[in-house]
Amino acid sequence: MNNRFLSENLKNLTPYTPGEQPQNKKYVKLNTNENPYPPAPAVLDAIKNVSHADLRLYPDPNCTQLRDTISECYGVKPENVFVGNGSDEVLGFAFQTFYQGKKPIIFPDITYSFYPVYCGLYNIEYVTTPLKEDFTINLDDLLNENGGVIIPNPNAPTGRSLPLDEIRRIVEGNQNSLVIIDEAYIDFGGQSAIGLTNEYENLLVIHTLSKFRSLAGIRVGYAIGHKDLITCLETVKNSFNSYTINRLSLAGAIAAINAADYYNECAAKIIETREATVEKLEALGFTVLPSTANFIFVTHKKVNAEDIYLKLKDAGVLVRYFSKPAKINNYLRITIGTDEEMNIFHNKLKTIVQ
């Protein structure tokens, strides 16, 4: 972008590139890690029950009822909970609030590609630590002097996760900087660090309702941490927009947090489908990284990943291909869909790689 009125500090801004969201053609959509199952029935009921007349009123700027519900769900206090308009917004607030210090922050070289974008937006310096050969995170690098540490657990797009004792080591080894654990996919088999937030004042754990709770469409995410961290986030949020979460999203999110049984069942199904998919892909000559997420990261021994991506797209199946960085440009990230969707995917894939 270029315009003579553009602020000087934004001249080199590169925005995040989201996965394709085609609006014209119907695909088997395995490219943006959405949940293949619908939200809990109670969610739509709650949204429908929002009073029509109340829509003329601003929503609760403190999101009191939603924060109470989240705090009960995780056994923390409402003062330990910050909510935002999708976890992307929560992450954005966190970068702005905590990472504009003098020292560079650190994150893995292969990770959620929104992190370097926030650094560009807020003029935050960063260094990256290379993943190990097996695509796991190099813990020792995260203990070097830094202005903050952020990792997704499980990592995206690899799907690999760190056990809780290693997360604890990262938090303990960084007493002077804030560690953010982005747990967007934690409910598909990982170990959450929320339980550590009452032990460490330098830990912030961020969740989203977009994946496990099938609600990417209503944009709600939250952070859990020490109450002073939450107060800082609130102050920045209230200096930007007091009413980030609308009434419909608030109602839907509260119902979703209360529907744990429904969502645990969906997640169990996804895990089962994931494991079956891994077996089938290995039989087709794919190498599949171990995943505790609702997606898998794969490479084929003979057929080029970009070719597979393009041919699948032609055949009506969307998966995610990253042309950069070079380290992952022969990999595909495949979201786990329903069994039916995965069968269609598998049949198309078979003809492509055989």
Ligand SMILES: *Cc1c(COP(=O)(O)O)cnc(C)c1O
């Ligand atoms: C999907 C995702 C998010 C963003 O979730 P929203 O709440 O939809 O903004 C954050 N972090 C990671 C690692 C993700 O994959």
